[in-house]
Amino acid sequence: MSASPRLTPARLSMSVALALAAGGAFAQQTASDAGTNAAASAAAANETKDKSTLEQITVTARQRSESLQDVPIAITAFTAKEIERASIDTPADFVQLTSNVSMVQAQNSGTSFLTIRGITQVRNGEPPVATVIDGVQQISPNQFNQQLYDLDSIEVLKGPQGALYGRNAEGGAILITTKPPGDTFAASFKAGVGNGGLIDSMFSVSGPIGDGKVRYLFAGSASNFDGLINNVYLDKKVDYERDRNFRARVIADLSDELSIDTQLSSSRTTGGALNYVFQPLYGVDDPNNTSIPINANNRGYDKRVLDHFSVKADYKLPFATLTGIVGYDHINEFYSGDQFPYSPAISSNSPFGPGTDGTQTQYLSTNATQFELRLTSPSDQRLRWIAGAYYLYGRRYLSSTTGIDLGLGILPVKEEPFGPNTINPTSYFAADHNQQKASAVFGQADYDLTERLELAFALRYDREEHTQKNAAPPSFDPYSGQVRSATFDKWQPKLTLTWKANDDLRLYASYGEGFRSGGFNQSGTGAAAASVGLVGVTDLYQPESAKSLEAGFKSRFDDGRLQIDGSVFHTEVNNMLYFVFVGQLGAQVLTNIDKAKLDGYEINAKYRLREDLTVYGGYGYTLSEVKRFTLAPADAGNSAPYVPRYTSNVGMQYTPRLSAALNGLVRVDYQRIGQQYWDPGNTRSRDAFGLLNLRVGVESHDGTWSAGLWAKNATNTKYNAEYVLGGFAQIGIPRTFGVDFRYNYF
DSSP: OOOOOOOOOHHHHHHHHHHHHHHHHHHHHOOOOHHHHHHHHHHHHHHHHHHHHHOOOOOOSSSSEEGGSSSSSSSEEEEHHHHHHTTOOOOHHHHTSSTTEEEESSTTTTTTTEETTTOOOTTTTTSSSSEEEETEEEEGGGSSSSOOEEEEEEEEEEEEOHHHOTTTTTTTEEEEEOOOSSSEEEEEEEEEEETTTTTEEEEEEHHHTTTTTEEEEEEEEEEOOOOSSSTTTTTTSSOOOOEEEEEEEEEEOOSSEEEEEEEEEEEEEEEOOOOOGGGGGGOOOOOOOOOOOOOSSOOOOOEEEEEEEEEEEEEEEESSSEEEEEEEEEEEEEEEEETTOOSOGGGGTTTEEEEEEEEEEEEEEEEEEEEEEEEEEEESSSSEEEEEEEEEEEEEEEEEEEEEOOOOOOOOOSSSOTTTSSSSSSEEEEEEEEEEEEEEEEEEEEEESSEEEEEEEEEEEEEEEEEEESSSSSTTTTTTTOOOEEEEEEEEEEEEEEEEEEEEEEEEEEOOOOOOOOOOOOOTTTHHHHHHHHHTHHHHHHHHEEEEEEEEEEEETTTTTEEEEEEEEEEEEEEEEEEEEEEETEEEEEEEEEEEEEEEEEEEEEEETTTTTTEEEEEEEEEEEEEEOTOGGGTTTSSTOOOOSSSEEEEEOOOOOOOOSSEEEEEEEEEEEEEEEEEEOOEEEEEOEEEEEEEEEEEEEEESEEEEEEEEETTTOEEEEEETTTTTTOOOOOOEEEEEEEEEOO
16 A cells, blocks of 8 residues: 655645646647557546546526536535535534625524625524525524534525525525435444533434335434533533434335425424623623623523424426425524623622613524425426415514523523512513414526527515514503504516536526515514614514626536636615614614615635545625615615625645545635624624634545544634624634544445
8 A cells, every 4th residue: 555645735736736737748649649558548537537527516406406507596515425524514514615605603592693695684583595404494593503414415595596485585595405215224323522522423214115115214413512611600611502303204106206205303402592791891892802701690591492394295297297395393492691781790789780680581482384386397398497386374472581680590481471579580571472474476487598598587476474462461561462463575586597608618697686574573672772772773674675686607627627606796685684782671673774785796616636636715705885774874885784794715625545445534624704894883893714624534435434533613713703782792612623433334
């Protein structure tokens, strides 16, 4: 066995040069290389070229299987093998590898703020993307940030996708596909340990029943994490987490025409919450300051329950495939913690006087059922089309409270406040019952004008009816029992022209629109905010809509070893959603920025230098501008909140052959996030920072097992994950590392 060369920057540069030179040297071979030697050389060269060609990825972005390079949408896609090698365990992991997409993780398990091309998620609001798992859309943003396991692929679609995916797809769509059950028995097991007391595991078992027309899959994951961030007052870790997940799936081919896919999944998560510091208490107000320790006298707590059941049926008609989907989701989450200003004091001796430094809780319970019916034409025809209808019915209960901190703990306030004679009397209680009805009709047609020119048009009409009833007792809210209703609707068109210049180059241009529904802040929020000096907040916030122009290209060079994709976009947003935190009330409210503009671009490249070495990178830039903000006219011209000026990622993957049965793995991923403001007044900004992720391991050549060492935020970069205007900050995740082992039986 010969030793593999060490990978150094010099050798990497040399590899690039040699790879570029190899094609030229081969082209310069003369006709004198004749006979069997020439034929053998050509065969060897073709074999080497095939092994060095980048994998052709199939995506379902337009709800039919197509080559990634043929789809006129900016897409970042991950295969099952890449998901494993990149240690993608949560949504934040694939977001770090996607240009012009960023994510803030803060507050509690169900809260995350995704930003895609400047379209941003806000607390208690809808996400800026439609997230679809195995063809069924998530119905709540509280479902998004969960453990990812046993996946087959991930697709991140950028730009408005509302014409096809509907509600919330204003900024894009995220398509997650789990591994389907196979027609032969297969099993997989993974176990690992890491710092912070991390212990995690995953399993998957699948196979046929009887003659193989019915196939099953059972998969699950479990993890325990003690935490790394310390509360110096309590001397306890605050970022602890315990997570349990399970999925069962059965696919039945009842006939040559009919297939039914049934899925049941469940997730249980407990962990820390509300790990904020109030910087002005310590004479600081700086999004870049991470020196203030957490020292609240109450440790935050979060418990989330996610249950999902769906049935998806496909029936092949002579002219199309009829797809029917029924899905049911239950989400339940409760979290609690110390209240502003998060000090060791109890309410009676708070540094800001009685009525502050108490406790706070929030309780959410959501149940929703959705239906979709869709007809999809065959793909092998000049005119390809999709037509369908969608309906969702959901009920949500939400309560938010503050309590008097007597130093005796926090009571779990859900639907009833606690009285003055308890260990944690409730001082503020807001609650409401919400009902949502969403319906839509949609269609898309793709037509080949010529062999090289395709015109696609999609159109969707969405209508959402919201009803809210104030569920707070009259003693806490004079609006108790009040019922409010509002209806929001929107036509969402998309027009795309694609030119196939040659087999290796696609050019496209598109125009699309998207929207996110408006809704209600909790009853009385506007009056409560005005009572503490925040004038202009209302109980009803308006729907957000966006119009976007985009032009892009997808290209391949060097016999398919190099791929370069790029796009530019211009987006105009009306009623951009913006979150305001009223610390004195523990209230979280939404308002609208009247108009904003987003201009940007992204460029992504991937180059397989040789069979065992691939380098890749991406850069996304977004110039955001507030054009008009009625609540604060002076903010016009400023950057929009929660929008990084740029995101970039660069990485390499090296898989040397160590022996006839063993491959090595070295993977390096670096992400940099640009300057970001947190409010439309651009009061404070977080500086640019970078995160480095590593994985080093070995893999059996036949794919039966692998083992590796991994690290995330390997350099232990200190940064604040979130900063809220006024000095509320939550520190980001520190360095984590560990070792894992995977075994596959197939």
